[in-house]
Amino acid sequence: MTSLKELQDSFQAGILAGDDAILGEINDSAREKRTVLFGVYRNAYVARLAEVLGNDYEQVHAYLGDEGFADLVKAYIDANPSDQRNARWFGRHLPAYTRTTAPFANHPEVSEIAVLEMALNDAFDGPDAAALGIDELAAIRAEDWPHLTFQPHPTAIRLTFDTNAAEIWSALKDETAPPAPVRLPDPQAILVWRQDLTARFRPLQAEEAMMWGEAAKGVPFGVLCEMVATFAGEDNADLRAATYLRSWIDSGLLRGCQVETD
Amino acid sequence: MSTKKPPYLGFGLGLRPQHYDDILNGSPAVDWFEVISENYMIPGGQPLRILDRIRERYPIVMHGVSMSIASTASLDMDYLGALKTLADRVNPKWISDHLCWTGVHGVNLHDLLPIPYTEEALDHVVDRVTQVQDFLGRRLTLENVSTYVTFGQSEMTEWEFVTEVANRADCWLLFDVNNVYVSAFNHGFSTDDFLHGVPRDRVVQFHVAGHSHEETHIIDTHDHPVCEEVWDFYREAVTHFGPVSTMIERDDNIPPLAEVVAELDIARNIAREVSESVRLTAAE
Numbered sequence: 001m002t003s004l005k006e007l008q009d010s011f012q013a014g015i016l017a018g019d020d021a022i023l024g025e026i027n028d029s030a031r032e033k034r035t036v037l038f039g040v041y042r043n044a045y046v047a048r049l050a051e052v053l054g055n056d057y058e059q060v061h062a063y064l065g066d067e068g069f070a071d072l073v074k075a076y077i078d079a080n081p082s083d084q085r086n087a088r089w090f091g092r093h094l095p096a097y098t099r100t101t102a103p104f105a106n107h108p109e110v111s112e113i114a115v116l117e118m119a120l121n122d123a124f125d126g127p128d129a130a131a132l133g134i135d136e137l138a139a140i141r142a143e144d145w146p147h148l149t150f151q152p153h154p155t156a157i158r159l160t161f162d163t164n165a166a167e168i169w170s171a172l173k174d175e176t177a178p179p180a181p182v183r184l185p186d187p188q189a190i191l192v193w194r195q196d197l198t199a200r201f202r203p204l205q206a207e208e209a210m211m212w213g214e215a216a217k218g219v220p221f222g223v224l225c226e227m228v229a230t231f232a233g234e235d236n237a238d239l240r241a242a243t244y245l246r247s248w249i250d251s252g253l254l255r256g257c258q259v260e261t262d
Numbered sequence: 263m264s265t266k267k268p269p270y271l272g273f274g275l276g277l278r279p280q281h282y283d284d285i286l287n288g289s290p291a292v293d294w295f296e297v298i299s300e301n302y303m304i305p306g307g308q309p310l311r312i313l314d315r316i317r318e319r320y321p322i323v324m325h326g327v328s329m330s331i332a333s334t335a336s337l338d339m340d341y342l343g344a345l346k347t348l349a350d351r352v353n354p355k356w357i358s359d360h361l362c363w364t365g366v367h368g369v370n371l372h373d374l375l376p377i378p379y380t381e382e383a384l385d386h387v388v389d390r391v392t393q394v395q396d397f398l399g400r401r402l403t404l405e406n407v408s409t410y411v412t413f414g415q416s417e418m419t420e421w422e423f424v425t426e427v428a429n430r431a432d433c434w435l436l437f438d439v440n441n442v443y444v445s446a447f448n449h450g451f452s453t454d455d456f457l458h459g460v461p462r463d464r465v466v467q468f469h470v471a472g473h474s475h476e477e478t479h480i481i482d483t484h485d486h487p488v489c490e491e492v493w494d495f496y497r498e499a500v501t502h503f504g505p506v507s508t509m510i511e512r513d514d515n516i517p518p519l520a521e522v523v524a525e526l527d528i529a530r531n532i533a534r535e536v537s538e539s540v541r542l543t544a545a546e
Contacts, residue, residue, distance in 0.1 A: 001382075
């Protein structure tokens, strides 16, 4: 008798690879042939994962259209058998898949739209942490400010896009005609995070992107101000740095701060 | 290990995101909620926050779809650890999953796959249930699944297999009324044989759900209201088992909460009629 292990191997190969050996182990029913009955499992695997990808990548779907998205879904499912108990993470390779696989790789905005959707999904159910409040900063003594370091909210992630994918995503989300895809003259930084319960993103100008990157590494505020001054001029450099910091706090982008005492 | 039989909870629904607002803003006539465990095995954010608020007001039962208890792959201890962490947070009345497997070789097919009813499979499943119960520190509740194929090598009926698993592994049973109906149609057995074939004292929960009839076979889709035939079988099940915590599963084409609550009233009415009939019979 075929062992349970062999039977399960064969059953799985029947679903994933279309291998018909399993049909020798199963019965026709009184009303239906075994090929049709086993087909229920084959169809369900693809249908279920297609539904997961459709939910996770709504704007990739909108951008490619039904037919294009169906082609992508089929190719992705064939290339990436699910290795996750939780289907929530089945689609996590889609950004890399579309970046490296023709014909999608010829349209780099597709992968970047997917990157943005995945980042928003990850922010939505990412780790919880109370956001740093303005009251906590108000309690910091003036002489300690130069030594103040900041911890980003655990859901905050900075992306870098070569195309106008964020603009395309926003238009699709609003159900308006997306702009034509273009390669940007300079890479664009995008911050994605969750504010309270809402996943958000916004583009960053170069100076703010620089300061965010350094702040996230634990560079203290005094040094951040000097870096801002070097980046775009000393005039109002402290004010510019303080304005960025204030907007991060108002947006819930930071989880905490501390005075470095070295 | 806690071996006390779970309490009778009344009539519940599956917690679905489409209904979050109506549940939190109203007080729907639902006695308890069943959550899909995997949907809350996530780091944080809105789903867990909402679950915390709902569990303050309603008893919660955790229902998993990927424990893969009958798989010949090794037990996934990361999965079981995450399940236990969620249980510590939610404090569910019980934890259930399906008497099936979902994949081997590190692959998950996201489906409830059928088992051959053999002595080999029985020994394997009993051993695995025992291991999982030891790890979780509580008895598992296992559900019979809808199946579309049978195996030539099976040596016993499904209800004999289910009974042996429950008795030997000392676990509870979730009697899915719709799944028995679906499998009975697909494989040509009598729903009554299944009903009378499983141990009454092990059954702690009923599922009822809608399905899709494909003429030669039925698929367990949970995307329709419960049909008359399944309600009739539910009546038989309540008559046979007595009061058992009952919930309606709806996973696709999900209607507004009020509609599912109204459907739950059908279950309540059937259970009330059965109980009154039993009382009248006893009084005669």
